[in-house]
Structures are given as C-alpha cells and as structure tokens.
Amino acid sequence: MSGSETLAGANMSFCASLVDEWIRCGLKQVVISPGSRSTPMAISMIARAELEVHLRLDERSSGFYALGIARSTGIPVAVLVTSGTAVAELLPAASEALYGKVPLLLLTADRPPRLQGIGAPQTMAQVGILGTSVKEVYDPGVPDLGKSGHWRSLACHAYSSTLQLSPGPVQVNLAFDEPLIDGPAVPTVGRPAGMPWSTRGVTLGVPDGRVLDSIFDPKRNGVIILGGGSDIGGSATRLAELLGWPLLADPLSGGISEHPNCIRYFDSILRSERASGVLLPERVVRFGDVPSSKVLGSFLSKCANDPTVVVAGFNQGGVIADPDRIVEVGLSCDLELMLDQVLERVGRLSNGRNSGYLDRWLALDEAVATKIEVNVDSADSLTEVGVARMLASSLGPSDCIVVSSSMPVRDLEWYAGKRSGFPRVISNRGLNGIDGVVSTFLGVAAVGGPQSLVVGLLGDLALLHDFGSLTWRPAELPKGLLLVNDNDGGSIFSFLAQKEQVGHTEFERVFGTPHGSNLLDILIGVGLSARRVSNSCELMTLIDDAREGSSLKIGVVQSDRQSNLELHKMLSSTCVQAVDSLIESEW
Template sequence: MQATFCATLVDQWVRDGVTHAMIAPGSRSTPMALSIAASPELHVEVFHDERSAAFAALGAGLASGRPALLLCTSGTAAAHFHAAVVEAHLSDVPVLVLTADRPPELRDVGAPQTIDQTKLYGDAVRWFHDPGVPDADRASTWRALARHALARTLGVRRGPVHLDLPFREPLVGESRDLPAPHLGRLLVDAPALRLGALSMQLDRERGVIVAGRGVDDPAAVSALSVATGWPILADPRSGCRRSPGAVTAFDSVLRHDDFAASHVPEVVVHLGEPPASKVLASWLAESGAIQVRVTDTDRWIDPAHTVAHRVVAPIGEFCTRLAGELRGAGGSDWRERWIRVSAIADDRLAAELDVPAVLTEPAVARAVSRQRGHVVVASSMPVRDLEWFGAPDQTASVWSNRGANGIDGTVATAIGIASVTGEPVTVLLGDVALLHDASSLTALARRDVTVRIVVVDNDGGGIFSFLPQAGALGESRFEQLFGTPHGTDLVALAQAHGLPADVAGDAGSLAELLDRPGSRVVVVRTDRRDNVVEHARLHACVTDAMRPR
C-alpha cells in the first residue's frame, strides 16, 4: 500500500511537470525513494548530506521556476533541510520537501531516529501536511493531494511546501495498480496588472529604474528606459547589464558626492529584488522620491520603509504597459548624463581590471562575470564584487542566495542549477563559504554536471575587514572572532574528493584553468587587508575620473 501511495504521488507530479529530484539516503524514506528512482521521467541526484541535497533542490527551483522533489529520512535529517527551506521561503523559490516520518505509535515513546516533525519549518513553508500512514480507503484522494502540494509551491505565493510522510515497516514493497488519472491540466494563478492612476504619479523627468533578480523580460525593461529617458541601475542578476540604458558601476558612481547630490531622482521603479549595494540603498532611502516596488510574487520588500506603491505583476508586462503611458524625461538629457558617467566608470574599471597586474578579488570577480552559462556567487564579498566590478558585457545568468543572505549551500545550489539546466556553472565564493559547504564536493566528480569552483582564499572571513569591528577591535580579538583564520589547504581538500584543483597566480592562469573541461576547483590566494585597500583604490579611480578636467 505504501509503495502504491508513493508511486501515485510521483506519477501525478511527473504529469504536472516535475523533472528533478534530490535524495538524501535513509531507511524510513525507502518507499518514496524507490518510487522516485523507478520513474524514468525524473532526473535523480543523490547527496550524502541533507543540507547539500536541500540547497541543490533550491538551485533547481531557482533556475527553472519549477519545484524539485527533496527527500530525506526521519529524525535530524529533516532538520538539516531547514536553512535551504528558509532561503526558498525568503526568495520565493518552489521546492517540494518530503520528509519521511515514524508512524504515530512510534512517536513520543523514545523510538530511535524520531523527532517532532509536525510543522518543523514553521511559517517558512507555504503549506504543511501530514496525510497519515497510507490507507487504501483514501486512495481516491492521493492524486488530489499531489496536485495540491505542487500547486502550493507555485503562483504569486510560490515557495517551499512540506509533506511529512509516515511509513510503517516493511518499507520495501511492490506498487500495485495506481488510481486512474482524473485531474485536468495544472493552471497556476497569475496576478492581474492594474495601473490605475499610478502612471500619472510616476510621470516625472528624474526617474531611475533599479533592476534586480526577478526580471522576466530585459527587453521590456530596456524599452521602458528608452520611452521614459530613465537609466537602468542593473544588478548582475537582472539580466539587464547589456541594455543600452544600463548603468553597471552604479555603486562607484554614487560615491562621487557631487554627482549623487545633483542626480537625486523624483521617481524610483524597483524591479524585483534589490541589489547588494549599501551605497545605492542609502542614496535611494534619502532621496524623497516616489518609490514603486514591482514583483511577480506577493513578498513584501521594503527594508527602508520608503515604498509608496507595490505592484504584484509580471515585470515585463508592467514595463510594457508603463512605457506606453509615460513621457518621463521627455527631451531632457537626464538619461544621457547617467550613460556618460557610466561609460567613464566602465572605462576606468576596464583599465584597472581587464588586464590586472595582480590577481585581486575584484579582478577575479570581473573574470568570472565573463564566463558562459551560469554564475553562482556567494552572499558575502563575491556578490558585491560581481555587482560593483563585474564586466558590463556579462552574458551569463547570475544567481545568488539573497533571501536570507547566508553563505551556506553555495556549491550545492550550483549543482542544482547545473542539473536542471544542463549547462556549465561557475561558482565564485570565499574560503569560509567553501568550508561551510564542503560536503557538496562529495561525489561531485562523478556527477554528470560541469561546476567550476573559483575560491578566493584569504584564510578567513574577508567581508568583516570592511566592517567597523575591524577598526574598533585589537588585531588578536578581531582575528579570533571575525577574521577566523583556519589554515585549510583547499587544493588538498578538493583533491581528496577526486576533483582537479589548482592555484591560479595570475589572470592568464585563471582564464586557462576555467577553459578546461569538467568540474574543478581553482584557488586564488589573496590578503584581507590588501583587499580593503584595493576596493578603496578602485572606487577612488572612478570618482577621480568623473571630476571635470
């Protein structure tokens, strides 16, 4: 009966478009694991560690917009999913979480590998359900259950769903005839766009478009920029960096006090998630502008408490509609002034970073930004370096776990993206982020994916050197609590997992190593103190170049 129940759920999920499953091995999950493995339509990846499996499922949902199945056994295994579930919740990423459980008679009696899994992830899931031990009397409801769970991961409230599935021994069984399919095509709710009087309030000359993750149609964003005469401040995750009106080095540009003060906007249209730049966020928060946030989910994003209007709609559709209704900057040179300073900044950064004398952390980020396929960056300095110093001619799709902004699971996220897209993925992360996710290196060499991992190794937490703690504390206390040197040989760590690993000492060797086929680890060794100085130098190069001559 348990085998038939699981086979029915899997069959319905496949019919509704699920293509990938991530499994962490265990005994209690046997009925579901066998059903997933027996489905020829599913691509299955097995991970030895539950956290890696969970972030791989997150990556698959991030890149495809469809949920992967994520399965583990009972007990603390389910708790190891929690960080990825939280990230999926805060980033609106669909994941179908399946945790095996003990039957009711084995709960609260000291049975092994048994914890309270009821609503284990709290409000981080869109829906929790425990259907009980499978019973033939409820077979007519199984397909509806599968449809319900999947549908809850999608739409304007997309995100993770948790099914807690209790099974009794024996756990190995044969599936019998499945309940006949009877459900129609899965239809996902889509928000209706209503602008109303909003367009009249936004029809101002001095506007800026801030494009982040969530943009579904970069061409429509570009058309809005042309129609309104507003520049696009383009996060690498937006896909808008190559648009004609894009300003890519906005963080450095806005560090020029005179330009920032003389170009305060009247209107800000935020598309999707915000960039990482604190300089940009502070400038916008102090602008006094009318601010609009457009997302295709109903997640509330307003950390500065300045958003006057929220629009839940497909971003491309919003841009197309708005472009037809606004005059914007009209015949003024507002957009051209932004484009001119953007060109100055791009030229200055290109001169410093395209052929660097020393392979610095910003130079590594710039090189990675030009990789083909997909790029995954850790949510510490790498995501900032790619945003601030990445090449304006970026072609790769860029991904980062910016919901909770944690650094765990970066490699596993990349594996999930590589699995679902079938395309090469380049990862940029720091040494501490790699150590957080070292379990994801297990069996990576055997997977049918290409994941190239570039590790900036400054022997500790580099981002803390930019924070006030670095100046407020003595060196020994800072290193103890924040610098946290570890002394790990990352090349040896990768080689222990059967992965090719090398140290890149200059830009030429980095490019050559990244051109080699297959998954590998490339280590670039840097110094944390020197990195702070280099960032300040590059920002100063841009602001100096912007001064009138």
C-alpha cells in the first residue's frame, strides 16, 4: 500500500469511526453545507441510515438551522462545513448556542498543517477562530492509522462536552490531506451492544435542607419566577400551590399553565408604582434564566434593595444569571431532585394555603385582563399585539411558536394572556439577536412532527436579515407557518430613548431603517406560498391551512410603527389606571 493510499484510508476510517461513535452517543441529526475539504466526513454521514441529514447552502444558515433542531429536541446536532470563511460563518450561531445553552457539535474541515501559513488557498487559522463562543476545541490533526485507538474516545469526549454542566457548542477541527477518498472506510471496533466508548458526565447535588427551608417558607409571602431554560413547569405549579405563592412565568420557560396561581399579565401589573409597593414579597425564587421583562427586572431590583427580602436563583448547572447583582442565594443544582425534596418538606408544613398576598396578584391580573381584552380583541384591524394573542389562543400544547427577539417576544410575554394549553415557545434569547431567526424556525419545523404546527413570528427586518435561508430549495422547506409583521423598519427603536433624543430624519435613517420593499412580491417571486393577512378571520384561515397542509405557508401582516407605538402606550396607561384604581379602592 502506497503512502497516499494509507493517508486516504486513514481519512475515511477516521470519519467512519467518529460517526459510528457519535451515533452510539445519541446523535440523530446532521446539517451539512457543501464543500470539498469536508468530503470524508460528509460521505461517512450520508452512509448511515440512522442519521437524518439536512443540507443547507449557507453555513451561517446551517448553524442556526442546527440550533433550531437542538433547541427543539435537546439533543446535540452536528454541523459540517468546509474550510476557510465557511468556519467563520458559524460564529453567530455558536455565540447564541453558548449563551442559550444549546448543544452543538461544530465540525470544521481544515487543510493539513503543512499548508498553513504559506498562502495556500482556502486556508486560515481555524483553531480558535470561534474564540470564547465555544466550550471546547478539539484539534486531533491529520488522521493517522497509528493513532486509531484514540478515535472513539475523541468522539465521546467531544459529544459529551456539548452536554456537560451547561450545554453549548463544541468545535472539532478536522484536518484532511489529499487524496481525500481512497476505497471503503473501515471503522475501528466499538464497544459491544452498540454502547459508547466512554460515558462522561457531572452529577449535581442538592442544596442543604436548612437553606431550602429558609427560602421556601410557607409562612412568608413569596413569588416564584420561571425563566427560560427551567423546564420545570409541573413541579413549579405544584410548589406554588403548596406555598400559596403567585407564579410569574416567562413564555420561554414552558411553565405557563392553567394553574390558578399563574399571573398572566405581571408585566402590565408591575408598571404601576403602587403595585410594586403593595406586592413587595418576602421571598423571591427564580428558576432558570433572567426573564426578558425589564419591568419585572426593576421590580426584582426593588426587592433586592429591601434587606428583609431574600432573592434566590436556581439553575440546572452552569452560571446563575444575575446581571443586576440582586441574587442573595444562587445555587446550581439538580433541579428535579431539589424540587422533589422541597415539595416533600413544604408538603408537611402547608395544606394549600391561600394567602391574601396571592389574592392581590390574582385580582390585579383579572383587572388587567379585562382592559386588554376590550382594547385588543375587539379591534377591527389586526395589530401586532393581536397577532401574538391570536397565536397563543389558537395553538395548543403540541404546537410551537418560534418567536423573534425585538418586539414579537415582548408582545407574546406582555399580552398573550392564555393559561390553558399554552404552546411551547422557542426564541434565541441567549444573545437576543434577530439574525438567524428564519433558519432557527426552519430547524424547529424540520423536527416538528406531523401532528404539530410550528409557527415563526418575526418582524420584517429579521426576515430580510435571514432571507437567503428561504431561497434554497423552497419547495422542500418543512411544513410550518411563518408570520411576518411588516412595519417597514425597526419597530422596537420607537420604544427607546433614541426616538425622542434624535431628529426624525436621523432617527429614520439610522434606527427606523425603512426597507421600502414589497415583501409579499419578494416572497412569491422566489417560489414561496405567501399571502397578505389583514384581519383575524384571514389569520385563522391561514393557521388552519398551515395545519392541514404539508408545506411552508407565509403570512405578511401590514402594520405601522407609529400606530403600534401608540397602541402599546395606550395599553400600558390603561392597565396602570386599572391597577391603581383597584389598589385605591380595595387596599
């Protein structure tokens, strides 16, 4: 066997070994962007029937597409790209995955070390290019048959690294020399019965019982807050019931339920200064990430400034998010085991105590609900707030909303107002960007299942930012519904201080950024099924069509930025008045 044949055989056998080991570890989904240098790994992946392979032309889109799949399933997804700038295209998705705690296996094909630093084409320093946006970087070098005994261990370590403690992205840099292919691949022998080569993990403990007793005290007025990534909705509602505490759930938490302790409109309630005083608790317990509501954040800061209030944060591994430095007790632990212990301990001390404190929250919630229903649901035209409310009310727990950062996620949080059968909500809130939203939606929709409907809710700029992801084989895009609020620019900036501090012309040029495009014509022009949606009846028809169909449907909702701003201001003012009036008359 010649030297070149030995080298090519090492490439193929190395890749076949890694792919087989990743399948043993649990890998099911792979996203590939085409390229030459990644050939050995691409061939090894498509050869395995156990893997569902998705092809995306643009590497940046591939990263977010994989992010969507991994967010939906909780299982690591592999992304394969070729060498050069293709690797750099993964940085946005890697950054979101790191801060959003999403497990990704980033496989970056590379040229061999002998071609580095001498001006070889499509060759750059790839190790470290993703910087601090990946948890680990593995760089095993050009495959060597003499080191084949380490291949499966490498695969196991890389895969488990995406899941350990706080999930996130891991880069495996794969250097291949030519010839890239030489005959059939011969993987190394794995463990018997399809078992992984090694099992790695970290076992989290449970906090001391005395600490838990001091926090979860049924004799105290307390608030339970569910942030994104908590995934403990059922246990949280049971705990709220035993303690007699209100439950404030971010839509991303999955904790919104029909439980009577759930406060639907906490953001609108807490906009009232009187409410934030009347509702000051003695205990604040937050599970998961920091909620997106700034109003809730201000309320928590006020709580933390009172020395009699204990603010506690719990997380399932990783860093306790505390950007405002308000958490007094922060514990990273096994949430399931901890809650089992807390429920048992609290259950011995409480019998479904219904506190006056909880009653205040519930009464204010009903007062706000009435105002929102009157001012939004009875409107003749379809507003951005109305779209969010209709999605929440018409979708069920088997469905999913992939919601963009900026205004869509806020409208869903502030005004969805549904308790029973709330759909799952997914959003890229790790870094809160609007880039890659369409690709993320497509990834979620790709694994959505035939009985569920995945709906993407985003603005016009988020659509245009990631529009290319819709142009690659549009007829093969997954079933789902994409709703676009077209207000001709960046609506959220109208809510910020820049709106009043900058002249109108300058504001529109730099912040408002009207695109001036006919989105419907553009969408139809690339072969997509798109229609204008002007009222609630048309939206319901579109939702039904998307649910019954087998392809991607797109709806464009025309809105006006100034009118949207005025509606939000009116709702905020009306709700605060209702809250203040009830407090003044009752308390």
